[in-house]
Amino acid sequence: MKNAFEELGIASLGLFLSLGLSLNVYAQTEVVKSVESQKSVETTASAQATTPSPADATVTPQKAAPQEGKDSVPLLGRDLKVEPQHDPGPGDNGEMNGGSYGQPPPDRREISDFNRQFQKDVPSQANQVLKDLKGLTLPDVKEWKEALATVLADAKKCVSDMAKAASDEKRDVMNECYGKNLHREMDDIRQKFVPKQEIDNELRQMKDQERELNRFLNNLIGSPKSEKRKRALAGEPSPIVKQINALLESIDTNRKSIQNPGADTDQRSALEAYRSESQGTWEEINKLRAVIEIPQQLKDVKAQLKFATAQVNPTPRKDGSFGPVPFEKAANFFGVDFKALQSAVAEKAQIVSDIESAVTNGDAETAQSLMQESIHNGWHPGDLRGLLDMMKGAYQQTKAIRDNELREQLIAIIDPIVESMNAAEFREAREAMEQVNREMHNYERYFNGPQRSGSNKKMDAAFDQLEKLMMKKFDKNMSDDRDDRKEGGDEFED
Numbered sequence: 001m002k003n004a005f006e007e008l009g010i011a012s013l014g015l016f017l018s019l020g021l022s023l024n025v026y027a028q029t030e031v032v033k034s035v036e037s038q039k040s041v042e043t044t045a046s047a048q049a050t051t052p053s054p055a056d057a058t059v060t061p062q063k064a065a066p067q068e069g070k071d072s073v074p075l076l077g078r079d080l081k082v083e084p085q086h087d088p089g090p091g092d093n094g095e096m097n098g099g100s101y102g103q104p105p106p107d108r109r110e111i112s113d114f115n116r117q118f119q120k121d122v123p124s125q126a127n128q129v130l131k132d133l134k135g136l137t138l139p140d141v142k143e144w145k146e147a148l149a150t151v152l153a154d155a156k157k158c159v160s161d162m163a164k165a166a167s168d169e170k171r172d173v174m175n176e177c178y179g180k181n182l183h184r185e186m187d188d189i190r191q192k193f194v195p196k197q198e199i200d201n202e203l204r205q206m207k208d209q210e211r212e213l214n215r216f217l218n219n220l221i222g223s224p225k226s227e228k229r230k231r232a233l234a235g236e237p238s239p240i241v242k243q244i245n246a247l248l249e250s251i252d253t254n255r256k257s258i259q260n261p262g263a264d265t266d267q268r269s270a271l272e273a274y275r276s277e278s279q280g281t282w283e284e285i286n287k288l289r290a291v292i293e294i295p296q297q298l299k300d301v302k303a304q305l306k307f308a309t310a311q312v313n314p315t316p317r318k319d320g321s322f323g324p325v326p327f328e329k330a331a332n333f334f335g336v337d338f339k340a341l342q343s344a345v346a347e348k349a350q351i352v353s354d355i356e357s358a359v360t361n362g363d364a365e366t367a368q369s370l371m372q373e374s375i376h377n378g379w380h381p382g383d384l385r386g387l388l389d390m391m392k393g394a395y396q397q398t399k400a401i402r403d404n405e406l407r408e409q410l411i412a413i414i415d416p417i418v419e420s421m422n423a424a425e426f427r428e429a430r431e432a433m434e435q436v437n438r439e440m441h442n443y444e445r446y447f448n449g450p451q452r453s454g455s456n457k458k459m460d461a462a463f464d465q466l467e468k469l470m471m472k473k474f475d476k477n478m479s480d481d482r483d484d485r486k487e488g489g490d491e492f493e494d
Helices: 002-019 021-049 108-132 141-164 167-178 182-190 196-221 227-234 239-259 267-312 328-334 338-360 364-376 381-399 404-422 426-444 457-493
Strands: none
Touching (some): 328 338, 338 364, 404 426, 404 457
């Protein structure tokens, strides 16, 4: 009877666990009722057993029912063990009984992405790498081709397995194929070599660099078979020649590393090493080009500066004495600051000397910077020479004019040019003086369509005033000319 009681209690506990905590009170009530009913049955049977039956002289004693608080154990207080359910954690693929436990089968989009990767992307990239390997003679090419063939076979098998797998097995196929990391295998191979076309491009760039450097050597020490080259090689090379030779040696070393990479490096690393140096090589070549071409440019600079210097300094004589300063009278006539002009010429001569020293010492950066700042962006001695010539011509023409009003007006026209000269803006002054000469040429032809461009407002106003004066003073002469031409025409008609 006790066994029946225990079975009833366990059944009630199972009901409690399945229905949940919300049915706890109900389950306890049902268990109590079941226990009381069982007690009632046992009491009746015990009472009937106290009256001996004539047929049974011996009665088997019944086991007493458990007493409350002594032998009985509360049903809900039994020490029962409940096994926890399996909960896949991070990294647990949930495989159980041959399937993906806890993961739903892949949906249509996941399967489409999977097929696109292993049916299109992977084969396309693998075939491109195989194409890039053509023409290469590196020792590992055969091994790389075999590895790529394996990648193609694995990708094909993944597509086939996915098509054949049942719905609850597709997730397993997907996880297995992604775990192969086929893209990483291809990337590892791709990083170990360089496509032939890419190598050819870099080798072509090396040839261009060598061509420029050898051209510099030819300018500096002559062609390879010339006597000038032999003499240069016999002595100590200049800093610039040493720099050029070092660049040529570096390019040759990089070429050999790319074409025949050693055991400690690979072709890709060798190529990247050259590329990291190539930009600097071109920068050095550009500096060298400037330094080597600067002496050619300085020839003209020095010639023009020599003429300008002679115009602002006393003229040396054969007996060692000095004569007058050629430009001094013109400067005084137009109001040019002659001391400032002499100072500007001396300063330019010192800069030219500094550029030459930088070239001799191989200081390409300083030579190029001085040339750019002082000559190209500043003023060229040729600007000053041309300006001085035009100013001297204007001085001679203006001085010859007897009309004081016209003379003063011409000086007013040149006044803005003098202001630019005093500010050492000789390039702007030269351009303005050229404009004056063009305008004056038009006035000499009786204002036959003067065209002004580039002059400032002050100069335009001065020209307008000059035009009024010249029209006023030459109007009678112009009328007489027209009358003479008319009379000549009448005589011809007769």
